[in-house]
Amino acid sequence: MIERGEGSLLFTSDLSCMGSSRMFGNSGIVMSALRNYVLNLHKHLQPYGIFVGHLSISTLIKKGRGIDRDQVADAWYNLYEQQDTVEDTFPKGITQFLN
Numbered sequence: 001m002i003e004r005g006e007g008s009l010l011f012t013s014d015l016s017c018m019g020s021s022r023m024f025g026n027s028g029i030v031m032s033a034l035r036n037y038v039l040n041l042h043k044h045l046q047p048y049g050i051f052v053g054h055l056s057i058s059t060l061i062k063k064g065r066g067i068d069r070d071q072v073a074d075a076w077y078n079l080y081e082q083q084d085t086v087e088d089t090f091p092k093g094i095t096q097f098l099n
Contacts, residue, residue: 035056
């Protein structure tokens with residue numbers, strides 16, 4: 001990707017990387033580390049034309065039960081296509097309900 005001067009790396013985690021949760025305390029540590037890695041990777045690879053994106057998902061994904069995988073795919077595609085921010089959440093704006 002560096003040689004071509006283009007490319008994308010996309011990562012996902014649950015929302016525990018952005019705020020503490022008793023239910024997801026252990027996984028939150030790992031998800032926070034992943035988020036930190038992605039943010040730093042973005043900073044280092046952006047000058048080479050490589051987009052690094054992170055989507056935090058806060059929902060159960062199951063076709064026919066409210067949120068389905070097509071909606072998540074659209075969120076991913078928008079993050080990749082716009083490339084105006086390194087990270088987003090799904091559903092959008094969910095972070096207002098954290099702690």
